Amino acid sequence: MRLCVLGAGAVGSAVVELAAEHGHVVTAFADSESAAVDADGLDADAVRSKKRDDGVVGEADPGAVFDADYDVLVEATPTTLGDAEPGFSHVERALADDRHVVLANKGPVAERYADLRALEAESEGIVRFGATVGGALPILSTIEDVGPSRVSAVYGVLNGTANFILSRMAAEGLDYEHVLAEAQDLGVAEADPTFDVDGTDTALKGVIVANVLSDGETEFTLDDAEVEGIQELSGSMLDLAQEDGQTIRLIVEVADGAVRVGPRLVPENGAVAPSGTENAVQIEADYCGRLGITGRGAGGPETASAVLTDVERLAD
């Protein structure tokens, strides 16, 4: 497939880097201010080092990517709330041109799912978004394979930063502020970790799962989720949990048409108490009972591999 990659951050750059390995070519690549286009395929190393050294990916205007020859638009610009722009307009443009879309950006599927599905229905193109929930973990594809109507509940840990902070607090008996600073030093938490620790990022993923499960019957957005973060937790609360064989994790629960996110008591060595930055999800479905998926969720290459898996599925 020929890919048009929007966004030159951790995810977009990794997609460009790994595309060839998966048998695809990147014909267009853009960041917020520039673009590079080549119908024969861009030189992945060259555009990535240009971005690194000059801060731009090429000399063209970002809008030029839509005139390029491509089969799949890879949307990896920042996730935004509300109107989900600029991602949504990018998707709209690609679908209008009957191209496929693979999202890493959670905004369009979390905040404007119905709009997105309506545009898709009018287009020859298909939208896939496996990378938006749990990065490399096959969560949405498992739900797809089991059949969304057979899934009664999905719950677990979907934010590696919050999970890292809570597992460190539990292991070291330290307070939130202390561990957060440490996580920032290690590069696990971003300079502005708000969405990771206040539950927003986890809730967006829960909302996406809820949209998939409801299969268009009810649309969910962030406003429909009940969200609580981990900022108020103390080391002594984790100690109290531990004395009882439990621990506290930032858990999303999607069940009975509701999305709830908040710190929950869970068995210390249980299925939804992964360590470090790992994610862990349980899917409850007819016939198979409880399916568990645990592993490294986010990260540039991890997320890019999920994007390329979606591209693969479109090629079939």
Added chain:
Amino acid sequence: MSEVHNDVQAYTLRLELVDEPGELLRSLQPIAEHGGNLLSIFHERGNVTPRGYIPVEVDIEATPDRFDNIVEGLSDAGINVIQAGTERYSERLTIILSGHLIETDLSDTLTQIEATRNATVTDISLSAPAGSIDVSSARFQLAAASGATEEVLAAMREIADEKDLQLVEPLTVGGRA
């Protein structure tokens, strides 16, 4: 299997007592004698059965073996056991509350939890940082009536809200308590 037999469970006893001083105390003796742990007593004063007895509901914790002995002991003592079973408080829940627990009157918080009638507090563990008058945390072990987990958690949320305490709930989705 011996492991199963050693499991402590919550039981509810419905007793009917003769309306005489000392009867309530007398009914509690077999429970203590046979190793039962008293959780709560619900004494419906003023409510008299058609036969003139006073209904009392007693929640206890015991192993199944001991529970059998308790029921036997009560009958031997001539106390009417109307109902004896696990059905009432069969679900165990752990929650953590944090905030100005002491200032917001911990014993009132407990009373409010007990007042929900669908749950009883079986254990409390308090963690108050030394010398601190502000934030403390406590772990509450609750026994909830079967099927009432959601209702009990909703009541906890209300209590926490009203007292501006932070509540950490157990993960209960998918029928796991």
